[in-house]
Amino acid sequence: MSRLFNVAIVGATGAVGTQMLEILAERNFPVGALRLLASERSEGNFLEFKGEEIMVQTLTAESFVGIDIALFSAGGGISEEFCPIAAAAGAVCIDNSSAWRMDPEVPLVVPEVNPQEIARYVNKRIIANPNCSTIQMVVALKPLHDFSPIRRIVVSTYQAVSGTGQKAIDELRIQTGELLNGRPAECNAYPHQIAFNCLPQIDVFFDNGYTREEMKMVNETRKILGSDAIGLTATAVRVPVFYGHSESVNVEFAGRITVQKARELLAAAPGVELRDDVASQLYPMAVDAAGQDSVYVGRIREDESCAQALNFWVVADNLRKGAATNAVQIAKILAETYL
Structure with a gap:
């Protein structure tokens, strides 16, 4: 150029x-x-x-x-x-x-x-x-969706405080120090203490009981993948991690995808790095994704309750790829x- x-x-x-x-x-x-x-x-x-x-x-x-x-x-x-x-x-x-x-x-x-x-x-x-959480999920979903169309997604996110901005990064750091030294934690960025805690709320709640963050994932995923027929439900949780969002994803497909086939598809997918060797305790973690641009996928396994579904774990740096x-x-x- x-x-x-x-x-x-x-x-x-x-x-x-x-x-x-x-x-x-x-x-x-x-x-x-x-x-x-x-x-x-x-x-x-x-x-x-x-x-x-x-x-x-x-x-x-x-x-x-x-x-x-x-x-x-x-x-x-x-x-x-x-x-x-x-x-x-x-x-x-x-x-x-x-x-x-x-x-x-x-x-x-x-x-x-x-x-x-x-x-x-x-x-x-x-x-x-x-949205950052949507980006990393659809990068992992795309090669699988191309192989067998997605019917339904159930996703739970574990999102780093950097998604809220510098004030939340500072709050986690300060709260951690205060609590470790026996002093009370002051809450400004979030409605509750984030250090040593998980908050099942990201953004405001709607009348349907979901948060704006959760509905972003629903609507954006359908738009990006070009299918309003995909069923999707999300639970978004803020966790005491500085950088890197993690997601537990359960996906039901129109046809069965074996674990081996899913690994082959994901290993060849652009932007994806496969880390899936549980025998060696190799799986995606936020500390490894921080500062990187790849979407890391692992813990791939068949859903024993549904013959045409897979479970997997997805991690990416929310400020970079997200x-x-x-x-x-x-x-x-x-x-x-x-x-």
Whole structure:
């Protein structure tokens, strides 16, 4: 790729924004000019990109003049307001919030699963990045779904605090220290203590008893896999882990898939690393996925209660493949194929 692209990162100082910056450098994305955008309180700070110190600017309606690709990770409200502004200025927006995911005119993309959807950016010049938990699950599901269509999914997630942002990372660290020293834990990021605890609530509850996080997984998975017929139920749990989401996934298929066949399919799947040797106690763990871009799959076994179902365990770094890496992968395909 010989052309250079002017890139903006909205929310550049946040947990995902800083990862976007790192991954653009790691993957040698052809950046011409780079504009780092955040709120007024970050104005004048500097972040490093390929050895160069770049000053953070305040996000305004004029921030996108001359920008080709804008990576957004500053929350749904910011994306709803500024993605149309950026698009009108000529940028293509890749948005990490939930603001545009279920818009029928906006493609919801995981490059290993449905890269062809990127072409639909022309509708609104916006491409949506899925929820972190959805991304890692559909990367693992795609090769199996292609072999035998999925009928039903039951998933339970065990999600790291970094999914909430830096304030939650700090809260887990501080609470752990306080409790180990016999002092009470102060709760700000979550309604209850997260250190040495599990919280069966991620985001707000709906009238059906599910949380917004759980319903994101239901709706986004169907959209990405292109099938409203898939039955899916989810339980999302916050756990005292800093980085890396884990998921227990039970999938019923239209036809039987043996464990050996599932291993073959997953071993050959893009973006998947198979770790499935229980005799050697080899299986995916959050500590191994942290800082990596692969989706790790293991503990594959047949569901003894259903002849056409499998159980498996999926782990990925929620800030990288679950957010920043997926966005940069989309940007690379967009730049190479469509711009």
